[in-house]
Amino acid sequence: MRLRSLIPCLLSCVLTLAIAGCNSAPGRPSADSTVPRPGQVLDFPTLYSQNCASCHGVDGRYGAAISLANPVYLAVAGVANIERVTAIGVPGTAMPPFARSSGGMLTDRQIAVLTQGMSATWGNPAVLAGSAPPAYASAAPGDPAQGQKAFALFCARCHGADATGGHADNGVVTGSLVDPAYLALISDQGLRSIIIGGQPEQGMPDWRNHLSGSAARPMTGQEITDVVAWLASHRSATPGQPYRQQP
Numbered sequence: 001m002r003l004r005s006l007i008p009c010l011l012s013c014v015l016t017l018a019i020a021g022c023n024s025a026p027g028r029p030s031a032d033s034t035v036p037r038p039g040q041v042l043d044f045p046t047l048y049s050q051n052c053a054s055c056h057g058v059d060g061r062y063g064a065a066i067s068l069a070n071p072v073y074l075a076v077a078g079v080a081n082i083e084r085v086t087a088i089g090v091p092g093t094a095m096p097p098f099a100r101s102s103g104g105m106l107t108d109r110q111i112a113v114l115t116q117g118m119s120a121t122w123g124n125p126a127v128l129a130g131s132a133p134p135a136y137a138s139a140a141p142g143d144p145a146q147g148q149k150a151f152a153l154f155c156a157r158c159h160g161a162d163a164t165g166g167h168a169d170n171g172v173v174t175g176s177l178v179d180p181a182y183l184a185l186i187s188d189q190g191l192r193s194i195i196i197g198g199q200p201e202q203g204m205p206d207w208r209n210h211l212s213g214s215a216a217r218p219m220t221g222q223e224i225t226d227v228v229a230w231l232a233s234h235r236s237a238t239p240g241q242p243y244r245q246q247p
C-alpha cells in the first residue's frame, strides 16, 4: 500500500532528476499520504480482521477461545473486562497483549473501538433478561471434589463421565477436557467463560441450560468455580511429556 503512494513520487523524481535532482527519498512515505498509518485505523471491521480474526475467526466464531460473537459471553464479561484482556492479554496462553503500554501495537482508542464494536456488532442487551448471571471471574478458589460431582450432573452427558470426550445431543463429538495438552493452552478463566457462555454454534448451551428435563436449573456461580477447579486439577507441570524425566 505504501508502495503505491511512492509511484507519483518516483515519477516526479524521474522527471525532475535531470533538472534539479530528487529531494524526496524513496522508501519514505510522503507527508500527504492518503494511506492511514496503523495507529489511525479506527473502524471496527478493519481492526478486528487485521488483529483478531486469525485466532478468533472471521465472524468471531470457531476460534481459539470462547466465541467473541457469543452474546451471553459479551453481556456477562462486560466492556471493562473485554477491554482489559485485549490490552494486557492472557499470560501463559496464545492471547497476546495489544496495548502499547504492554508492548502491543494498538492505541487505547483502537482498543476501545474494538471492544465497543464487538458489543455493537455481536451483542444483545436483552440476552440476560430474567436471569441472575454468575460473575465473569471467580472471587475464590473452587473445590475440585465438589466440581467432579457438578461435572457429573451438568457436563457428563456431552463430555463423558471422566471428561475425556463424548457427544452432544446434536451428535457433535466433544474432545477431552482433561488432556494436559489441551489444558496447557487455556486459562482457568478461559474454561469459566466457556461454561458460562457455552458454544451455541456447536451445540453447547450457556450456564442456564446444561441440565435438561424436569430437573433443569441454571448452574450456580459456586458450581462453575468448582467445575473449573476440578478440570484444572488435571493440569500437568510437563504437558506433552507423558513420561517421567530420568532422575
Ligand code: HEC
Pocket (backbone or CB within 6 Å): 151, 154, 155, 156, 157, 158, 159, 167, 168, 169, 172, 173, 174, 175, 176, 177, 191, 194, 195, 199, 202, 203, 204, 205, 209, 210, 211, 227
Ligand atoms: C448439551 C451438550 C453439552 C453440555 C451439557 C456441555 N457441553 Fe461443553 N461442549 C459441547 C460441545 C458440542 C462442544 C464443542 C465441541 C468441543 O469443543 O469438544 C463443547 C465445548 C466445550 C469446551 C471447549 C472445548 C474446546 O475444545 O475448546 C469446554 C471447556 C466445555 N465444553 C466445557 C463444558 C463443561 C465444563 C460443561 C458442564 C458445566 C459443559 N461443557 C456442558 C457440548 C456440551
Ligand code: HEC
Pocket (backbone or CB within 6 Å): 048, 051, 052, 053, 054, 055, 056, 064, 065, 066, 068, 077, 081, 082, 085, 086, 090, 093, 094, 095, 096, 098, 114, 185, 186, 187, 188, 189, 190, 191, 193, 194
Ligand atoms: C495469536 C492468537 C490470538 C490473537 C491474535 C488474539 N487472540 Fe484473543 N485470545 C486468544 C486465546 C488463545 C484466548 C484464550 C485465553 C485463555 O485461555 O484465557 C484469547 C482470549 C481472548 C479474550 C478473553 C476471552 C475470555 O475468556 O474472557 C478476549 C476478550 C480476546 N481474546 C480478545 C481479542 C481481541 C479483541 C483480539 C484482537 C485485537 C485478539 N483477542 C487477538 C488468542 C488470540
